Amino acid sequence: GPGQCTVSMLLLLGLLLIGPPAQAEDSKCTLLGRAQLPELSKDGDMLIGGIFSFHTGQEADIQSFTTIPKPLPCKNVNFREFQFALTMIFAIEEINRNSEILPHAFLGYKIYNDCGTSNIMRAALALVNGQDQAIHSNNCTQPDTVQAIIGHSGSTPTIGFATVIGRFHIPVVSHFATCACLSNRKEFPTFFRTIPSDYYQSRALAQLVKHFGWTWVGAVSSNNDYGINGIATFMQVAQQEGVCVEYSEAFDSTGPYSVLLRIVSVIKRSTSKVIMAFMTHREIKVLVEETERQNITDIQWIGSDAWITDTSLTNSKGNKALVGAIGFVVSKAQIPGLQNYLQRLHPSHFPQSSFVREFWEIVFNCTLATGSKKYQKRPCNGSENLENVQNQFTDVSDLRFTNNVYKAVYAVAHALHNLYTYEHGYGFDSSSTLPPWKVLHYLQTVNFTLETGEEVLFDSNGDSPARYDLINLQNVDESTMQVATIGYYDASLPQGQQFIMNNTNIVWGGGSKEVPVSVCSESCPPGTRKAVQKGKPVCCYDCVPCAEGEISNATDCIKCQSEYWSNIRRDACVLKEIEFLSYGDLMGLLLALFSLIGAFFTTGVGLIFYYHRHTPIVRANNTELSFLLLFSLTLCFLCSLTFIAVGFWAVLGYIGLLSALCFVLAFLARKLPDNFNEAKFITFSMLIFCAVWITFIPAYVSSPGKFTVAVEIFAILASSSGLLFCNFIPKCYFIIFKPEKNTKKALMGKASK
Ligand SMILES: *[C@@H]1O[C@H](CO)[C@@H](O)[C@H](O)[C@H]1NC(C)=O
Ligand SMILES: *[C@@H]1O[C@H](CO)[C@@H](O)[C@H](O)[C@H]1NC(C)=O
Ligand SMILES: *[C@@H]1O[C@H](CO)[C@@H](O)[C@H](O)[C@H]1NC(C)=O
Ligand SMILES: *[C@@H]1O[C@H](CO)[C@@H](O)[C@H](O)[C@H]1NC(C)=O
Numbered sequence: 001g002p003g004q005c006t007v008s009m010l011l012l013l014g015l016l017l018i019g020p021p022a023q024a025e026d027s028k029c030t031l032l033g034r035a036q037l038p039e040l041s042k043d044g045d046m047l048i049g050g051i052f053s054f055h056t057g058q059e060a061d062i063q064s065f066t067t068i069p070k071p072l073p074c075k076n077v078n079f080r081e082f083q084f085a086l087t088m089i090f091a092i093e094e095i096n097r098n099s100e101i102l103p104h105a106f107l108g109y110k111i112y113n114d115c116g117t118s119n120i121m122r123a124a125l126a127l128v129n130g131q132d133q134a135i136h137s138n139n140c141t142q143p144d145t146v147q148a149i150i151g152h153s154g155s156t157p158t159i160g161f162a163t164v165i166g167r168f169h170i171p172v173v174s175h176f177a178t179c180a181c182l183s184n185r186k187e188f189p190t191f192f193r194t195i196p197s198d199y200y201q202s203r204a205l206a207q208l209v210k211h212f213g214w215t216w217v218g219a220v221s222s223n224n225d226y227g228i229n230g231i232a233t234f235m236q237v238a239q240q241e242g243v244c245v246e247y248s249e250a251f252d253s254t255g256p257y258s259v260l261l262r263i264v265s266v267i268k269r270s271t272s273k274v275i276m277a278f279m280t281h282r283e284i285k286v287l288v289e290e291t292e293r294q295n296i297t298d299i300q301w302i303g304s305d306a307w308i309t310d311t312s313l314t315n316s317k318g319n320k321a322l323v324g325a326i327g328f329v330v331s332k333a334q335i336p337g338l339q340n341y342l343q344r345l346h347p348s349h350f351p352q353s354s355f356v357r358e359f360w361e362i363v364f365n366c367t368l369a370t371g372s373k374k375y376q377k378r379p380c381n382g383s384e385n386l387e388n389v390q391n392q393f394t395d396v397s398d399l400r401f402t403n404n405v406y407k408a409v410y411a412v413a414h415a416l417h418n419l420y421t422y423e424h425g426y427g428f429d430s431s432s433t434l435p436p437w438k439v440l441h442y443l444q445t446v447n448f449t450l451e452t453g454e455e456v457l458f459d460s461n462g463d464s465p466a467r468y469d470l471i472n473l474q475n476v477d478e479s480t481m482q483v484a485t486i487g488y489y490d491a492s493l494p495q496g497q498q499f500i501m502n503n504t505n506i507v508w509g510g511g512s513k514e515v516p517v518s519v520c521s522e523s524c525p526p527g528t529r530k531a532v533q534k535g536k537p538v539c540c541y542d543c544v545p546c547a548e549g550e551i552s553n554a555t556d557c558i559k560c561q562s563e564y565w566s567n568i569r570r571d572a573c574v575l576k577e578i579e580f581l582s583y584g585d586l587m588g589l590l591l592a593l594f595s596l597i598g599a600f601f602t603t604g605v606g607l608i609f610y611y612h613r614h615t616p617i618v619r620a621n622n623t624e625l626s627f628l629l630l631f632s633l634t635l636c637f638l639c640s641l642t643f644i645a646v647g648f649w650a651v652l653g654y655i656g657l658l659s660a661l662c663f664v665l666a667f668l669a670r671k672l673p674d675n676f677n678e679a680k681f682i683t684f685s686m687l688i689f690c691a692v693w694i695t696f697i698p699a700y701v702s703s704p705g706k707f708t709v710a711v712e713i714f715a716i717l718a719s720s721s722g723l724l725f726c727n728f729i730p731k732c733y734f735i736i737f738k739p740e741k742n743t744k745k746a747l748m749g750k751a752s753k
């Protein structure tokens, strides 16, 4: 059946991954490779697996390539991860005592130590395979496959094993892996988490930066899926929020020192004072130690959830540098009874586990091995207990990710409970096998409330609802840091209300009381607008003054309404001042002079015409109409003098009348014999007239105060002069200087040419 198929597939995988087979014997089940044993385990009707990094690394070794490599010894005990594992056991024991959840079944567990992620695949496959001791007796039994796997803390290791585990439909529930990439249901069909995706954290961080007015920030991340994905979303949202990122760098705590030095020199040269550090506690530790060594102290750190609450940073040398750091982290919770449970831990509870002995020996600086001189430690005297020990393992004052482990175990238990309630009725039959894909289905639809009041459910991607505390690292005294909650963020609230600060005192970077400033350019003062510098980000700009008639009080210049004008500082619109053009000032005087000259010329032309009124040119020009036009033009020139006041519209009407008259003249002239060429002159003067008035209207609208009047007068003078010079001056020229042409004969001759 399909079950056997899965088992054989797994054995094949095990063969490939676990190592070469031992000598095969026909017709017997034989061990294909040495399965890894769980660090902590307990039998049960159903098993929940767990993978945690009790150590953060392995001893280096040189392979000979002639023998099967021996497992390398692990080093650097991680107390926080051990607390996660014991919380998982605590939750399972609590569920086993609870008659409401899975009343007829007993939950067991298998918890693996992946030794700083290097053994993660072996651990994951061992959990799926389930074949451990049973095989030793050459007896093929039903493999005790786990129903679900809790873990891992890191995003990258989780990506690694969740892809493989997903093929076997076994649910993976992580308490800490936040990479947004894990929300991809195609690649990770069985992945769930009791922590929100970084998609939300990155958005929240970008809004936080915006909230404090830091529009110019640096970004540093760890060089893994967590850091790279997290910082990418942060930068994308920051850009939408109008925040600019000065530089973005990634590095690895295990990478070369030169990379770290280069990044610190970038930080040193930069002008931004705020650094978004999307990294794990390992990277922030080395980064901060290096910046502190180089005397860079005025940095405001913004942390991602992986390090912002890690109290192991408190004890490092870099602790002072991180005072004032702020960041988001999942909400704090209480788990009643957990502290007692952790304090009662004793190596005798887990006799199989070498790790628990190692832990004990480290905490109490004594040795449990009798007669061993290896460590030269005193032997443990048996009266050690954890009750009076303060370390990361026993500390339950700030339960955040630990609570996620607790929630994950309960989620799996509720899913199993629902599965049995709906599929089998209450009579649980422990001999029936559970297809893993059914567990998956029930885990997807789980929705319950913990006794602490927290709701646990997953969305269609297996993610938890996003609600964060905003926390601030504050220094209590020289060597102690405290985590203070200063606000929160809830992604389920409407846009704009998601981020709430409560008025708690915030300690800023370097222990300062003032909000740090981190901008590329100061905001522009009223009366100016931003002008982006070429080739620089939008946050870097110059401030240029607004044009006349425009004001600004924030970022852009806006035009005042028509009857308003900008003041000198360009920060407010004021009513346009009514200014009068007087004879006193030069412009008034000049304009008056020009109108007088214009009137004088017109009168002169009138006199010339009158004196030569019997000559053919004047006669041909329709004498009465010419005199009327000249009289009108004189009035027109003179009337502009009255302007230097009121009645603008009256004059405009008058000029309109004149032009209509001209038009009529031109119309009449059309009927005269065409040898008088009147129509040509009149048309030309009309063109000038139109051009003047078309240019006048925009100039009139945009000129302030007395210039309006000046423009009006200029327009009148120019159009009147146009009429005068085009119509009459050529005729005067002929009358006075070429009298020989002023004969009927000449006129007719010209016409007949
Ligand atoms: C094999 O296992 C079954 C069930 O666990 C047991 O009843 C049987 O005695 C075992 N056989 C041998 C040869 O150990
Ligand atoms: C940091 O400052 C100390 C004392 O002010 C000085 O001795 C040291 O040389 C400085 N280090 C660097 C890298 O500038
Ligand atoms: C552990 O105990 C030994 C002596 O038994 C002592 O020399 C050593 O300093 C102790 N280490 C710590 C970390 O206390
Ligand atoms: C056992 O050792 C601890 C110190 O590690 C000491 O405080 C305690 O008194 C010792 N108990 C006995 C019975 O010697």
Ligand SMILES: *[C@@H]1O[C@H](CO)[C@@H](O)[C@H](O)[C@H]1NC(C)=O
Pocket: 447, 448, 457
């Ligand atoms: C979860 O259950 C609560 C009541 O127990 C209900 O109000 C809520 O809508 C449920 N949520 C979902 C997503 O089904």
Ligand SMILES: *[C@@H]1O[C@H](CO)[C@@H](O)[C@H](O)[C@H]1NC(C)=O
Pocket: 485, 486, 487, 488, 502, 503, 504
């Ligand atoms: C700040 O807000 C958090 C979250 O709402 C709340 O738990 C805390 O009590 C508040 N603190 C103060 C001092 O108001």
Ligand SMILES: *[C@@H]1O[C@H](CO)[C@@H](O)[C@H](O)[C@H]1NC(C)=O
Pocket: 553, 554
């Ligand atoms: C800018 O001016 C508008 C309208 O005059 C006003 O509503 C707004 O509050 C002003 N903004 C600032 C920053 O002064």
